[in-house]
Amino acid sequence: MANAARRLDLIDTAPAFVEADADALNARYAGVGTTEMLRELLTTQLKGRVAVVSSFGAESAVLLHLIAEIDKDIPLIFLNTQKIFGETLAYRDEVSERLGFTDLRVFRPDPYDLAAKDSTGLRWSYDPDGCCDLRKVRPLRRALAPFDAWISGRKGFQGKTRGALPRFEIDEGRLKVNPLADWSKDRLDAYFEEHRLPRHPLEAQGYPSIGCSPCTSKVKPGEDPRAGRWRGWDKTECGIHTPGDDPVF
Template sequence: MIELAETQKATDFSALQARYDGLSGSDLLRPMIELEFHRKIALVSSFGTEAAVLLALAAEIDPGIPVIFLDTGKLFGETLRYRDTLIKKLGLTDVRTVEPDPVELKAADPEGLLWQSRPDACCHVRKTIPLERALKGFDAWITGRKRFQASTRAALSGVELDVDGKVKVNPLASWPRDRIEAEFEKRGLPRHPLEADGFLSIGCMPCTDRVAPGQDPRSGRWAGLNKTECGIHMSAASRNSSPI
């Protein structure tokens, strides 16, 4: 019965993918929010340097869409203030700030220095576990990932199926950097206050650095380490194998 259910899930996803192949932006977002996953889809946002564009597109369709924001306890204060600015400007009414479980966090990172020795484990307890909890009850989630951000995202598709059965929607996957910039200008969207200082991809403060000219936007994340993702965009199997 489990194999049959998995086969049906894959078949349903293939049909979904075929229906929306080649669409992006609002053309992809609207049917996902209003039709395919009505009241069963959330948008996950870091409120980083490019986040305002996706949030603006989603707010135009449904300002009440659940927006999940992971507050790891180690974010820049500028990011928290930027979140509040965008909520007010875009009229978002259901932004859910999600934090790590304090008991789990104390057990895994009692001194708050886990990022220094085991960054994957730090991301796991501060981001991936809280996100998995926050996404319970949803069948799909929306991300702001784009192909131009890093070589690891170069083949990103508009719609993905995770091994946990949830659908991930990437409305801006195919958008080039200049289109993102054009949307900022067109909509008069505020920029993240750290962007002007060379921070082009912003995560937790200890693991985020400025980006050198000509490098990909995510090169400032975990600089010097063999790490390019926090884990929330890995498969569920890979996420769950990360030690705490």
């Protein structure tokens, strides 16, 4: 009986997806249009098992519009790090309301974690990795606990660490879907124009990539779109997406 119990426990904790699943999906949807791929996944294999995670950054409205055209009831997760630009919070409310999402879920850092490890709120200034772990990585793990898969808005053109970004990858036993992996900036801009989507108000002020306010600066013409993130630090990702995730978000 004890052996049987152990076997059941192993079954219960087995990952929902493994690398072979991501490889199969990358092969299955190679050359398939983004809308067709999303519609098939969200209405069949991933229905009820997936959430979309959005930063409501500069280009977030494109992915959210694509998904809202298929399923407005999909859980939509937003991480409020409590260091977010006020403009981003307002943009979140505007976009989610306009597109008709019914299940916006906001996750914040654990107050006990903050009291123990960032009581001054200044950890970003001397340990940005630790700050991201407290304010993004840990809350996202809590947010994704009920799901087998999640949808990310990463794009391959957004910096050298994302250049070979696949549509499907595995992250901590979950399937991570990157529907816009192969979209160019021109294609995104054309989609905004075609569907008359609102732009993030900070984009016009020189912020092509928008994160937390202390760690986001304006980008000069000709710079990498993510050059304004953690400027001056040897850091390119928040920990939700790490360079190691990508085969070279």
